[in-house]
Amino acid sequence: MPMKVGSEPFKNRVDEGIQNTFMRGAVSGAQDRLEVKRLQAVQELGDWETWRSLGEQIRQHVLENLDYYLTQLSDNVAKLGGHVYFASTAEEAREYIAGVAKQKNAKKIVKSKSMVTEEIDLNHHLQADGLEVVETDLGEYILQLDNDLPSHIVAPALHRNKEQVQESFHSHHGYEGSSRPEELTKHARKMLRNDYLTADIGITGCNFAVAETGSVCIVTNEGNADLSTSLPKTQITVMGMERLVPTFEELEVLVNMLTRSAVGQKLPSYVTVLSGPRGEGDADGPEEFHLVIVDNGRSEILGTEFQPILQCIRCAACANVCPVYRHVGGHSYGSIYSGPVGAVLSPLLGGYDEYKELPFASTLCGACTDVCPVKIPLHELLHKHRQVIVEKEGRAPISERFLMSIFGMGSSSSGLYNMGSKIASKALKPIIKDSHISKGVGPLKNWMEAREFPAPNKERFRDWFENRAKGGNES
């Protein structure tokens, strides 16, 4: 599964993440800073809850009419002279793009950041065809040199420090400069400038397509998408099929919410709206424009109780407030989609075989739901996954199913509960020491790896209450 990151089992990935002190420091520092900025940006805007309701309404409306808007979008792209390819699977999308590259006799491709192209594993396939594919987003550029994978939707190289970047540039390019970010960035600018000017094809993602005009909107701070689309002769834009808006008016609402939620910016340096190939007589811009619309499992989510996850605008605000993500980092999710959105989406796109642990790696604290600009009930969707996994799919371990049915019995019968809780302290006496449990068994063992566990009170609360009611004056 190309969306997949790494091949280790979940517990190992989590362990590795927890051991990675640098990454954890980077992630928690990033979380703290980005959340401060996000809060500032939404407070400054004011009336944020109304904006969220509007964002939710727009996204829900689009999903409810996705067939209509995709038809309108493709008609309008074609009217502008652009080509549209509807790809049901990752393979179809790759084949089409590879076909265009072949037809153009392309040698070099420059790419701006696009999660969906990573999801369909585009780069590897194009490279296998002998094409040079250059990632131009600085974070992705850094990762590409070492065949590393992104760990955060918006800041993909968050897990790398500047010394590692310096080392990478040195070993791949003979870079002799310092590890200062300004210098490293200048180096990347120099290297990539030449790539932009000599590339045959520019491939981009799409933050939002605009159905009414057949436009695609791409948002960056670096300007790399602009250079990737103004200089090469051919442009290919790849979009997840749900990433569109009806008109420019909804575009501006969602772009605004995206950038404030993601990094606390009012707008990023570049919001670029491209409509078709270059105009007649233009001296730059692509001569040919292709829009590849990807399903790859999204249509299976439509019409189900998980449909709200398709409202996502990929801001990663949820990851920025998630206490689990904070401690384990993006790679632990085993998917390019990490954080809470990834924990909901990856099992849907990648299946429960690969991703059944993700919905359980959460306390359902709701921090993600609270910050989602389009009001996706993320923690509730995680819970729904749990219900599907244990009830429909029957994937809970037998011991857990057994314990839960005992729980069901014990908590629905006062008689059973009374008996059980009365004998609890007597039964546990052998392992009680100083009003603590001293030896853990079963689930208690896991608890006690990190914490003390109290012994049951000698007098249950209900007994205290009953005695008191009977006239016993114990305090």
Next chain:
Amino acid sequence: MTGQIQNRQAFIEKISQKLKRSEVPSAIEPPQWSYAPQYQVLKHKTQDELLEVLQKQCQLINTSCVVTKLADLPGAVYETIQSYGGGPVIAWQDERFGHYGLTELFNERLPKEQVPVNTWDPAKGRENVSLAEKANVGITIAEQMLAESGTAVLFSYKNHGRAVNFLPEKSIILIPKSMIVPRMTQAAASLRKRVLQGEKVPPCINFISGPSNSADIELILVVGVHGPNYMTYIVIEDL
């Protein structure tokens, strides 16, 4: 010439089916949104107040904001170019430069001082890109300026090469004060109006808010990545 659409029917049919309808509707009711907070932002601000908002925002996005009268515009442009280290300069081909009184500056004064000024000429094809790549400063004119975010709205096509805003290291964008609007809401609305009146959308619309930047390395902000490193807006206050 109309482009090709491939594989649409089955793709759309599947979606319609998931949405529990027999086929894709040929038309739908235009959506009526229940909320409109975007129109409240910077409502009732005068042009002077919007300019103030713009100036404040420019400080936050590493952009210089120069305010000048039309008569002094050539001087302001000249000084900015010199502060940026001179030429070569590349500018859009746009008759507004002439209306703003910049012809003499571009065609005579600057070249005389060894600052070549090239104008984007579509007939020259790819050579324009080379000129832009060699240029130190790019000069363009915004259609609108968004006060809230310090954003210049630029239409790129024909005589307005996209590369002028991206290849040179420094960027100067001119804007009449009367074209400053509160935020993107107004820009989107006016664009949409033109579309609904049958106007063709420019192939490239850039909303540019300051120079390029990235915080991809340890979340440390670096100004100047692939696009320009330096940016100046020149507001013509009596236009």
Next chain:
Amino acid sequence: MKVALFATCLVDMFRTNVGKSTVELLEHLGCEVEFPKGQICCGQPAYNAGFVKDSKEAMKHMIEVFEEAEYIVSPSGSCAYMFKKYPEVFRGDPIWEPRAKKVADKTYELTQFIVDVLRVEDVGAAFDGNVTYHMSCHMTRLLGVKSAPMTLLSNVRGLKYTELPNKDTCCGFGGTFSVKMEQISEQMVDEKVQHIIETGAQYLIGADEGCLMNIRGRAERVGAKVEVLHIAEILNNRMAEVK
């Protein structure tokens, strides 16, 4: 005012003093407190783990036990929230959904009840100590009780309050999460305890025994000099009475 106390299984088995404090506090504020004996567990542990069917029996039992009460009050934000979810759990069930709604509509978390229903912000408490407060996710984000605890604490005489860094970050309990995802839970509760130590407070206060057991257990394990108490125990502390 007659209040049916929903003590919660954790309080019943492990923290009798929290139940005691809750009863005495409510009585001090003029309520008549009943304890419906049939109550066991709100069903959270199974429900949150995805075992919705198994949890329904527990829930039905609780509905039966509490449906005749005037007010249902619980010293646990997450358990009160679970009651609020009952109508959704039984959605579409013509018998149980209306009964669930009746119960949900009259359920309150303790501090919420005191401030919003009894309309009391000063319970006459006194507590000489330096405290910090953990907000409990289910209570704040999900149940929506954000300010009642602080309102009540701010009127406790003699109390010194230091804000907890990242006070609304989850403590890592999450019910079965604490034992199923024990590696991650450990990191989360450890960070929480480190933040508590940073404040220099002698007491960590909270309104949910799930969180408190988790934090207390870790604090004890790492030898932190912090006592972990439920807000009921603070609010029930009065100058005039000798305990």
